[in-house]
Amino acid sequence: MNQFWKKLIILCGVIGTSFSCVFVKFTTVLPAVLVFYRTGIATICLLPLLYRHRKELSGLSRKTLFLSLLSGISLFVHFSCYFASLSYTSVSASGIFVNMEVFFVAAALFFLLGQKIPRRAWWGIVLAFLGSAIIALGDTSNGTKPLLGNFLALSGAFTMSIYTLLGMWCRKEISTTIYTFFVYLACSLSAALFCIATKTPLFGYPPSNLAAGFGLAICCTMLGHSIFSWGLKYVSAAYVSTAKLSEPIFSTTLFFLLFHQVPTWGAIVGGLVVLTGIGLFILAGEDSAVEKKKGCHHENQTSSF
Numbered sequence: 645m646n647q648f649w650k651k652l653i654i655l656c657g658v659i660g661t662s663f664s665c666v667f668v669k670f671t672t673v674l675p676a677v678l679v680f681y682r683t684g685i686a687t688i689c690l691l692p693l694l695y696r697h698r699k700e701l702s703g704l705s706r707k708t709l710f711l712s713l714l715s716g717i718s719l720f721v722h723f724s725c726y727f728a729s730l731s732y733t734s735v736s737a738s739g740i741f742v743n744m745e746v747f748f749v750a751a752a753l754f755f756l757l758g759q760k761i762p763r764r765a766w767w768g769i770v771l772a773f774l775g776s777a778i779i780a781l782g783d784t785s786n787g788t789k790p791l792l793g794n795f796l797a798l799s800g801a802f803t804m805s806i807y808t809l810l811g812m813w814c815r816k817e818i819s820t821t822i823y824t825f826f827v828y829l830a831c832s833l834s835a836a837l838f839c840i841a842t843k844t845p846l847f848g849y850p851p852s853n854l855a856a857g858f859g860l861a862i863c864c865t866m867l868g869h870s871i872f873s874w875g876l877k878y879v880s881a882a883y884v885s886t887a888k889l890s891e892p893i894f895s896t897t898l899f900f901l902l903f904h905q906v907p908t909w910g911a912i913v914g915g916l917v918v919l920t921g922i923g924l925f926i927l928a929g930e931d932s933a934v935e936k937k938k939g940c941h942h943e944n945q946t947s948s949f
Contacts, residue, residue: 660867
Protein backbone atom coordinates (compact mmCIF):
# COMPACT_ATOMS: atom_id res chain seq x y z
CA MET A 645 0.00 0.00 0.00
CA ASN A 646 1.54 3.34 -1.06
CA GLN A 647 1.51 6.56 0.94
CA PHE A 648 -1.47 8.01 -0.93
CA TRP A 649 -3.81 5.23 0.21
CA LYS A 650 -2.48 5.35 3.76
CA LYS A 651 -3.20 9.08 3.91
CA LEU A 652 -6.66 8.45 2.47
CA ILE A 653 -7.35 5.90 5.24
CA ILE A 654 -6.41 8.54 7.82
CA LEU A 655 -8.96 10.89 6.24
CA CYS A 656 -11.51 8.09 6.71
CA GLY A 657 -10.53 8.15 10.40
CA VAL A 658 -11.40 11.86 10.45
CA ILE A 659 -14.87 10.94 9.17
CA GLY A 660 -15.15 8.57 12.15
CA THR A 661 -14.25 11.26 14.69
CA SER A 662 -16.60 13.77 13.02
CA PHE A 663 -19.55 11.68 14.23
CA SER A 664 -18.74 12.77 17.80
CA CYS A 665 -20.83 15.93 17.46
CA VAL A 666 -23.84 13.78 16.52
CA PHE A 667 -23.51 11.45 19.52
CA VAL A 668 -22.78 14.28 21.96
CA LYS A 669 -26.01 15.96 20.86
CA PHE A 670 -27.98 13.18 22.62
CA THR A 671 -26.07 13.25 25.94
CA THR A 672 -26.90 14.94 29.24
CA VAL A 673 -23.82 13.96 31.28
CA LEU A 674 -20.71 15.97 32.09
CA PRO A 675 -17.79 15.64 29.62
CA ALA A 676 -15.62 13.62 32.03
CA VAL A 677 -18.36 10.98 32.38
CA LEU A 678 -18.71 10.81 28.60
CA VAL A 679 -14.93 10.40 28.20
CA PHE A 680 -15.07 7.57 30.76
CA TYR A 681 -17.82 5.80 28.78
CA ARG A 682 -16.11 6.42 25.45
CA THR A 683 -12.63 5.20 26.27
CA GLY A 684 -13.76 2.64 28.84
CA ILE A 685 -15.92 0.83 26.30
CA ALA A 686 -13.10 1.04 23.73
CA THR A 687 -10.73 -0.55 26.26
CA ILE A 688 -13.16 -3.42 26.87
CA CYS A 689 -13.53 -3.94 23.10
CA LEU A 690 -9.76 -4.34 22.77
CA LEU A 691 -9.45 -6.87 25.62
CA PRO A 692 -10.18 -9.99 23.47
CA LEU A 693 -7.43 -8.96 21.03
CA LEU A 694 -4.73 -8.94 23.71
CA TYR A 695 -4.45 -12.74 23.64
CA ARG A 696 -3.28 -12.60 20.02
CA HIS A 697 -0.60 -10.11 21.06
CA ARG A 698 0.44 -11.87 24.28
CA LYS A 699 4.09 -12.31 23.15
CA GLU A 700 4.36 -8.64 22.31
CA LEU A 701 2.66 -7.76 25.58
CA SER A 702 5.09 -9.87 27.63
CA GLY A 703 8.06 -8.19 25.95
CA LEU A 704 6.76 -4.66 26.42
CA SER A 705 9.41 -2.37 27.89
CA ARG A 706 8.68 -0.16 30.89
CA LYS A 707 9.54 2.94 28.88
CA THR A 708 7.07 2.14 26.11
CA LEU A 709 4.38 1.26 28.66
CA PHE A 710 4.96 4.52 30.54
CA LEU A 711 4.83 6.63 27.35
CA SER A 712 1.66 4.86 26.18
CA LEU A 713 -0.03 5.58 29.52
CA LEU A 714 1.23 9.17 29.42
CA SER A 715 -0.26 9.49 25.95
CA GLY A 716 -3.64 8.37 27.33
CA ILE A 717 -3.44 10.90 30.16
CA SER A 718 -2.62 13.61 27.60
CA LEU A 719 -5.70 12.60 25.62
CA PHE A 720 -7.87 12.96 28.73
CA VAL A 721 -6.41 16.40 29.51
CA HIS A 722 -7.08 17.42 25.90
CA PHE A 723 -10.74 16.38 26.14
CA SER A 724 -11.13 18.11 29.50
CA CYS A 725 -9.53 21.39 28.41
CA TYR A 726 -11.44 21.55 25.15
CA PHE A 727 -14.85 20.80 26.68
CA ALA A 728 -14.19 23.24 29.54
CA SER A 729 -13.16 26.00 27.11
CA LEU A 730 -16.61 25.88 25.51
CA SER A 731 -18.09 27.12 28.80
CA TYR A 732 -15.99 30.29 28.81
CA THR A 733 -15.31 31.31 25.21
CA SER A 734 -17.10 31.13 21.87
CA VAL A 735 -17.14 27.93 19.83
CA SER A 736 -15.29 29.77 17.07
CA ALA A 737 -12.43 30.93 19.29
CA SER A 738 -12.17 27.52 20.95
CA GLY A 739 -12.10 25.80 17.56
CA ILE A 740 -9.32 28.06 16.29
CA PHE A 741 -7.11 27.67 19.35
CA VAL A 742 -7.59 23.89 19.72
CA ASN A 743 -6.70 23.43 16.04
CA MET A 744 -3.28 24.95 16.70
CA GLU A 745 -2.18 21.41 17.53
CA VAL A 746 -0.87 21.15 13.97
CA PHE A 747 1.61 23.98 14.59
CA PHE A 748 2.84 22.47 17.87
CA VAL A 749 3.41 19.13 16.12
CA ALA A 750 5.12 20.68 13.09
CA ALA A 751 7.37 22.83 15.31
CA ALA A 752 8.36 19.82 17.44
CA LEU A 753 9.16 17.74 14.37
CA PHE A 754 11.27 20.53 12.91
CA PHE A 755 13.06 22.00 15.93
CA LEU A 756 13.29 19.02 18.31
CA LEU A 757 13.50 16.03 15.98
CA GLY A 758 15.16 17.72 13.01
CA GLN A 759 12.61 16.47 10.47
CA LYS A 760 12.47 18.58 7.34
CA ILE A 761 9.02 19.68 6.24
CA PRO A 762 8.77 20.70 2.55
CA ARG A 763 7.73 24.28 1.82
CA ARG A 764 4.59 23.11 0.02
CA ALA A 765 3.66 21.09 3.11
CA TRP A 766 3.99 24.22 5.29
CA TRP A 767 1.66 26.06 2.89
CA GLY A 768 -0.73 23.12 3.18
CA ILE A 769 -0.68 23.35 6.99
CA VAL A 770 -1.31 27.12 6.93
CA LEU A 771 -4.13 26.82 4.38
CA ALA A 772 -5.82 23.98 6.28
CA PHE A 773 -5.66 25.99 9.50
CA LEU A 774 -7.02 29.12 7.82
CA GLY A 775 -9.85 27.07 6.35
CA SER A 776 -10.77 25.68 9.77
CA ALA A 777 -10.64 29.25 11.16
CA ILE A 778 -13.07 30.43 8.45
CA ILE A 779 -15.46 27.62 9.39
CA ALA A 780 -15.14 28.39 13.11
CA LEU A 781 -15.70 32.14 12.62
CA GLY A 782 -19.16 31.33 11.31
CA ASP A 783 -20.13 31.12 14.98
CA THR A 784 -20.57 34.59 16.46
CA SER A 785 -21.49 33.64 20.03
CA ASN A 786 -19.60 35.33 22.84
CA GLY A 787 -18.01 33.78 25.90
CA THR A 788 -18.26 34.74 29.56
CA LYS A 789 -14.50 34.54 30.24
CA PRO A 790 -12.82 34.55 26.81
CA LEU A 791 -9.24 34.81 28.11
CA LEU A 792 -9.64 31.73 30.31
CA GLY A 793 -11.53 29.86 27.60
CA ASN A 794 -8.90 30.61 24.96
CA PHE A 795 -6.14 29.51 27.31
CA LEU A 796 -7.96 26.21 28.00
CA ALA A 797 -8.45 25.61 24.27
CA LEU A 798 -4.78 26.33 23.59
CA SER A 799 -3.86 23.94 26.42
CA GLY A 800 -6.06 21.35 24.74
CA ALA A 801 -4.13 21.84 21.51
CA PHE A 802 -0.80 21.48 23.31
CA THR A 803 -1.80 18.27 25.12
CA MET A 804 -3.23 16.86 21.89
CA SER A 805 0.12 17.47 20.21
CA ILE A 806 1.83 15.57 23.04
CA TYR A 807 -0.63 12.70 22.47
CA THR A 808 0.20 12.70 18.75
CA LEU A 809 3.99 12.89 19.19
CA LEU A 810 4.04 10.18 21.87
CA GLY A 811 1.95 8.02 19.57
CA MET A 812 4.47 8.54 16.78
CA TRP A 813 7.26 7.22 19.02
CA CYS A 814 5.29 4.35 20.59
CA ARG A 815 3.97 3.08 17.27
CA LYS A 816 7.56 2.47 16.16
CA GLU A 817 7.91 0.05 19.06
CA ILE A 818 4.50 -1.65 19.44
CA SER A 819 1.39 -2.55 17.46
CA THR A 820 -1.71 -0.40 17.18
CA THR A 821 -3.70 -2.84 19.36
CA ILE A 822 -1.30 -2.76 22.31
CA TYR A 823 -0.69 0.97 22.08
CA THR A 824 -4.36 1.99 21.85
CA PHE A 825 -5.34 -0.42 24.63
CA PHE A 826 -3.06 1.31 27.13
CA VAL A 827 -3.96 4.78 25.79
CA TYR A 828 -7.70 4.21 26.22
CA LEU A 829 -7.15 2.47 29.57
CA ALA A 830 -5.17 5.44 30.92
CA CYS A 831 -7.68 7.91 29.52
CA SER A 832 -10.70 6.12 31.04
CA LEU A 833 -8.98 5.70 34.43
CA SER A 834 -8.04 9.39 34.42
CA ALA A 835 -11.66 10.30 33.71
CA ALA A 836 -12.86 7.97 36.50
CA LEU A 837 -10.41 9.45 39.02
CA PHE A 838 -11.44 12.97 38.02
CA CYS A 839 -15.12 12.11 38.54
CA ILE A 840 -14.37 10.53 41.92
CA ALA A 841 -12.35 13.58 42.99
CA THR A 842 -15.13 15.97 41.95
CA LYS A 843 -17.85 13.68 43.40
CA THR A 844 -19.45 13.26 39.98
CA PRO A 845 -21.50 10.04 39.64
CA LEU A 846 -20.35 7.73 36.85
CA PHE A 847 -23.66 5.87 36.50
CA GLY A 848 -27.39 6.37 37.00
CA TYR A 849 -28.02 8.50 33.93
CA PRO A 850 -30.63 8.04 31.14
CA PRO A 851 -29.82 5.13 28.73
CA SER A 852 -29.22 7.55 25.86
CA ASN A 853 -25.92 8.56 27.47
CA LEU A 854 -24.58 5.01 27.54
CA ALA A 855 -25.79 4.50 23.96
CA ALA A 856 -23.91 7.65 22.94
CA GLY A 857 -20.86 6.30 24.78
CA PHE A 858 -21.03 3.13 22.68
CA GLY A 859 -21.31 5.18 19.51
CA LEU A 860 -18.35 7.34 20.49
CA ALA A 861 -16.30 4.27 21.44
CA ILE A 862 -16.89 2.32 18.23
CA CYS A 863 -17.23 5.02 15.61
CA CYS A 864 -15.12 7.90 16.92
CA THR A 865 -12.50 6.04 18.97
CA MET A 866 -12.00 2.60 17.39
CA LEU A 867 -12.63 3.84 13.83
CA GLY A 868 -11.21 7.30 14.45
CA HIS A 869 -8.39 7.71 16.97
CA SER A 870 -7.21 4.12 16.44
CA ILE A 871 -6.77 4.85 12.74
CA PHE A 872 -4.73 7.93 13.62
CA SER A 873 -2.55 5.77 15.88
CA TRP A 874 -2.17 3.20 13.09
CA GLY A 875 -1.16 5.90 10.63
CA LEU A 876 1.52 7.42 12.87
CA LYS A 877 3.80 4.51 11.95
CA TYR A 878 3.55 5.21 8.24
CA VAL A 879 3.01 8.94 7.70
CA SER A 880 4.21 12.16 9.28
CA ALA A 881 2.63 13.23 12.56
CA ALA A 882 2.26 16.67 10.93
CA TYR A 883 0.03 15.14 8.24
CA VAL A 884 -2.15 13.39 10.83
CA SER A 885 -2.62 16.71 12.67
CA THR A 886 -3.35 18.52 9.39
CA ALA A 887 -5.88 15.88 8.32
CA LYS A 888 -7.79 16.40 11.57
CA LEU A 889 -8.52 19.97 10.47
CA SER A 890 -10.99 18.56 7.92
CA GLU A 891 -13.26 17.28 10.72
CA PRO A 892 -15.55 20.38 10.66
CA ILE A 893 -16.27 19.68 6.98
CA PHE A 894 -17.57 16.19 7.70
CA SER A 895 -19.38 17.34 10.86
CA THR A 896 -21.17 20.07 8.93
CA THR A 897 -22.13 17.57 6.21
CA LEU A 898 -23.47 15.11 8.80
CA PHE A 899 -25.60 17.77 10.47
CA PHE A 900 -26.99 18.75 7.08
CA LEU A 901 -27.87 15.13 6.21
CA LEU A 902 -29.23 14.12 9.61
CA PHE A 903 -30.71 17.32 11.02
CA HIS A 904 -31.19 19.41 7.84
CA GLN A 905 -28.92 22.10 9.24
CA VAL A 906 -27.87 24.07 6.16
CA PRO A 907 -24.14 25.01 6.18
CA THR A 908 -23.18 28.67 5.92
CA TRP A 909 -21.19 30.06 3.03
CA GLY A 910 -18.31 30.42 5.47
CA ALA A 911 -18.41 26.68 6.17
CA ILE A 912 -18.46 25.90 2.45
CA VAL A 913 -15.61 28.28 1.57
CA GLY A 914 -13.59 27.23 4.63
CA GLY A 915 -14.10 23.57 3.75
CA LEU A 916 -12.71 24.11 0.26
CA VAL A 917 -9.69 25.92 1.71
CA VAL A 918 -9.07 23.06 4.20
CA LEU A 919 -9.26 20.45 1.41
CA THR A 920 -6.85 22.53 -0.71
CA GLY A 921 -4.39 22.67 2.18
CA ILE A 922 -4.59 18.92 2.79
CA GLY A 923 -4.17 18.32 -0.94
CA LEU A 924 -1.00 20.45 -0.94
CA PHE A 925 0.35 18.46 2.00
CA ILE A 926 -0.32 15.15 0.23
CA LEU A 927 1.32 16.41 -3.00
CA ALA A 928 4.33 17.62 -1.01
CA GLY A 929 4.71 14.13 0.41
CA GLU A 930 4.40 12.53 -3.02
CA ASP A 931 6.99 14.94 -4.45
CA SER A 932 9.41 14.10 -1.63
CA ALA A 933 8.93 10.39 -2.26
CA VAL A 934 9.66 10.85 -5.98
CA GLU A 935 12.78 12.90 -5.22
CA LYS A 936 14.04 10.21 -2.83
CA LYS A 937 13.52 7.52 -5.46
CA LYS A 938 15.37 9.63 -8.03
CA GLY A 939 18.19 10.17 -5.54
CA CYS A 940 18.47 6.45 -4.83
CA HIS A 941 18.41 5.66 -8.56
CA HIS A 942 21.16 8.22 -9.18
CA GLU A 943 23.28 6.75 -6.38
CA ASN A 944 22.83 3.26 -7.79
CA GLN A 945 23.95 4.45 -11.23
CA THR A 946 26.95 6.22 -9.75
CA SER A 947 27.95 3.18 -7.72
CA SER A 948 27.72 0.97 -10.81
CA PHE A 949 30.43 3.01 -12.42
